[in-house]
Amino acid sequence: MPNDLPDMRASHEDRDRAVEALRVAGGDGRLSAEELETRVESALNARTLGELAALTADLPAAPGTREVLVIRQGGGKYVQDGRWPVPARIELRTQLCRVTLDFTQAVITSNVLRIDADMVHGKLFIVSSPGMVIDTSGLNLTFSKLKIRSRDFAADARLHVELAGTLLHAKVIERRSRR
Template sequence: MSRELPKLRASHEDRDRVVDVLRIACGDGRLTYEELDTRVERALTARTQDELAVLVADLQAAPATKDVLVVGQLGGKWSRAGRWTVPARIKLRTQICRVTLDFTEAVITSRTLRIDANMQHGRLVIVGAPGIEIDTGGLNLMFSKVKLRSDSTAADPRLRIEIVGTLEHAKVIERHEPRPSQRALSFFPLGS
């Protein structure tokens, strides 16, 4: 008598990840709005990994994102913000350039992002969100600086960003956007 193994339980993070894949597929035209509503409802009530896998099985063949995003720029500014899909790797090859990666609304499909940096006279600004951990242990700093927030480490991060490579006369800066309620308060000083 063969005994069936128990099915793996789904976490909130697993459900959220599947919902993001479904929304992107609808935006790409691979799902109708009715299919999206039905699948999102099933994803939010799924108990196991198998139930979630069925919801995206027919969407896996079409990749949601490239594996590597290459940023090569001389001078100016380059940014990725709003709702964008985070790849597994980003290659930065910049000189005299400010690069901003804003993760506050990003669709995170992997638990790890590796940023291979070769920056000269520039700045990498990472706009973080709760649950993001940044590791700069693999960076070679030549007249450069890293400024991370003290709360940029998490016990079980939603996304771990590993930055490796070489910075020459460059900076890595992490910042967080204020919550909407904090933004509103910053415009109206107390006692006015």
């Protein structure tokens, strides 16, 4: 639900997704009947994606959102861009591959994303959005390079990306969105 711009106006579809996530949480017993009613009313009246994100931030990923995105590829390019649902975890298993993860229009449903990487002779481009922090402390690098700008921990980060795993003759490059 939350987009890279929390002040962006919410659509009817955005509100419907938030209400559905709240109803599922209520059915699972995560919200009391009173809290469910209050949050649904707030979701229906929400004007921005940030308001919707606040209503669902303490709930599991929205229905239809994959918990794990597995990227297995040898050679070529893999691009994830546009309005794609960001899962809680990405498994990145590539060889001789250029991977681009563009978060500028991504639908972010959680404030933490873990990327488990096993990259050999490749590049990972992360196109970051405002409020995004990338933590590379879990990476094991062998003849590899990092060009990350947003390493500083921020408690109020909208999305905290945890990179972990092994890179062999690989690069991770962060690019800032141009918006």
